[in-house]
Amino acid sequence: MDExxxxxxxxxxxxxxxxxxxxGGLGAFATLGFLLVACSWILILIINYADxxxxxxxxxxxxxxxxxxxxxxxxxxxxxxIKNANGIYYAQGYLTANIYNYVFSAERPENDESxxxxxxxxxxxRIVMNVKFPFKYHLISAAEDIQQYRDDLDARRGALEFxxxxxxxxxxxxxxxxxxxxxxxxxxxSRIDKLSTGERPIxxxxxxxxxxxxVSEKAAMDALDDQIHQxxxxxxxxNLSIARVxxxxxxxxxxxxxxxxxxxxxxxxxxxxxx
Amino acid sequence: xxxxxxxxxxxxxFISVSLLFMVFVDVLPISPVWKILLLVVGLFFDVLAxxxxxxxxxxxxxxxxxxxxxxxxxxxxxxxxxxxxAIIIRDADAIFASVYIKIPIYKSATEMLxxxxxxxxxxxGNLVTVSKNPVRFTSQFYIIxxxxxxxxxxxxxxxxxxxxxSIELNKDAKHEEVDRAKGExxxxxxMYDNIIKTQSYSLVSYVxxxxxxxxxxxxxxLALQYADEAVAGIGAILGVTPNIVSGEEMLLFMEPDxxxxxxxxxxxxxxxTLSEGGV
Numbered sequence: 001m002d003e004x005x006x007x008x009x010x011x012x013x014x015x016x017x018x019x020x021x022x023x024g025g026l027g028a029f030a031t032l033g034f035l036l037v038a039c040s041w042i043l044i045l046i047i048n049y050a051d052x053x054x055x056x057x058x059x060x061x062x063x064x065x066x067x068x069x070x071x072x073x074x075x076x077x078x079x080x081x082i083k084n085a086n087g088i089y090y091a092q093g094y095l096t097a098n099i100y101n102y103v104f105s106a107e108r109p110e111n112d113e114s115x116x117x118x119x120x121x122x123x124x125x126r127i128v129m130n131v132k133f134p135f136k137y138h139l140i141s142a143a144e145d146i147q148q149y150r151d152d153l154d155a156r157r158g159a160l161e162f163x164x165x166x167x168x169x170x171x172x173x174x175x176x177x178x179x180x181x182x183x184x185x186x187x188x189x190s191r192i193d194k195l196s197t198g199e200r201p202i203x204x205x206x207x208x209x210x211x212x213x214x215v216s217e218k219a220a221m222d223a224l225d226d227q228i229h230q231x232x233x234x235x236x237x238x239n240l241s242i243a244r245v246x247x248x249x250x251x252x253x254x255x256x257x258x259x260x261x262x263x264x265x266x267x268x269x270x271x272x273x274x275x
Numbered sequence: 276x277x278x279x280x281x282x283x284x285x286x287x288x289f290i291s292v293s294l295l296f297m298v299f300v301d302v303l304p305i306s307p308v309w310k311i312l313l314l315v316v317g318l319f320f321d322v323l324a325x326x327x328x329x330x331x332x333x334x335x336x337x338x339x340x341x342x343x344x345x346x347x348x349x350x351x352x353x354x355x356x357x358x359x360x361a362i363i364i365r366d367a368d369a370i371f372a373s374v375y376i377k378i379p380i381y382k383s384a385t386e387m388l389x390x391x392x393x394x395x396x397x398x399x400g401n402l403v404t405v406s407k408n409p410v411r412f413t414s415q416f417y418i419i420x421x422x423x424x425x426x427x428x429x430x431x432x433x434x435x436x437x438x439x440x441s442i443e444l445n446k447d448a449k450h451e452e453v454d455r456a457k458g459e460x461x462x463x464x465x466m467y468d469n470i471i472k473t474q475s476y477s478l479v480s481y482v483x484x485x486x487x488x489x490x491x492x493x494x495x496x497l498a499l500q501y502a503d504e505a506v507a508g509i510g511a512i513l514g515v516t517p518n519i520v521s522g523e524e525m526l527l528f529m530e531p532d533x534x535x536x537x538x539x540x541x542x543x544x545x546x547x548t549l550s551e552g553g554v
Contacts, residue, residue: 005328008328018301070349086532140412258371260410260484264407
């Protein structure tokens, strides 16, 4: 959890806590009050971790249509962005394409990493051959400062080694804890080794965009749904976690069509980093 | 910066209102029912205060919405720079400029040996680290606009039809001439039918860089500077000559109606209507 998240959660939870102090002595109403405060905390956590569930509910409930630019609008379902041009509705939808976390958490490089790299271009061309509609594969990347990244990894490794040695020096060291510390140290050392071989750390945002059309909004959105399902199937051959983008991030990705984050700090703020 | 200020301002307002209601709940000597009502209002503003983190950009437009339409921006999403090799985007008070760089890659994986494929994947790995500033690499698969080409085929078809008719009407024409004219007409007919019924696709790779500036000119100049650096880096890594895209060619990379030609849409709608038994 980053500092900004901690601040927002702490501030809003504190307000609820203040309310609880005033509920004492209200009898049955106190229970109702505690329940309401608990519900607000749960709602805040849902908004923080899964706002793609909440925002579309609100827009569908109030039938809100968002206009991000001339000739474009985001329908209440928040699943796509639609352009109306020449009497035709063009629906653009997005899929995130994230590398599975286990790749970054590997303790040792895969034995068949070379063959995976060799298969990559062919797998990509096979996808292109099997898709019969327009799509775009986007990768926004920014290289990190190697020295800073290396220093950060060294610091984290040092902290873990210190914790592990503390655990070992206790009267009854937990083997499970020691194994866990060792595993995490191995992961960090694997990343340091990768830096030594010349690989550079990068921040990335990967996503796929596809466009469907129709004579009506519904026709375009239905065609887009079909295309999205097909994209999910064909991109399964890559080692990626594919998920449809819903909610406020549709607007963010629409903006990326014209202007990407202009510096690495802005890029990090937009989405969570892939660790 | 402006959006950050708006976010901070909205957060402060909502959390203050929420705190005020919570203090009322704690302090005011009112009935429990009223305390619960005040609590509900206070918690509502508390949740709103948290929502500001993600939704500050939309809160005021939602309050101003007309019949459910929330207007964030009614202008075009971009304008072309005077130099025609960049686009300018305004986001609140910030000015951005983006430049598109086409990467000419013509080799297919089917032409590569395994070692070459692995080397290409490694080269791609170096490519994504070409800049400390964010760079977007895109591979775009789109339907080729064949309208110009189809018109040329149609002209040829019309010419050969005229030729065939005039030869047919000529009583002195030899049998071989008639056959040749008929064969030519059939050839153009088949070619025309084939081209309008099948879609042709193309895959293009390009890079986008964006820079922020205080004025349009500053943003464009900085974006072109980043673009030059990216062109040099990409050229050195891939051994190709990338080029900065200008003019209407950029629209293919941005606007959805340019990735699917109108003639293709018309043809598909016509076929769909016929298959559904429409008029």
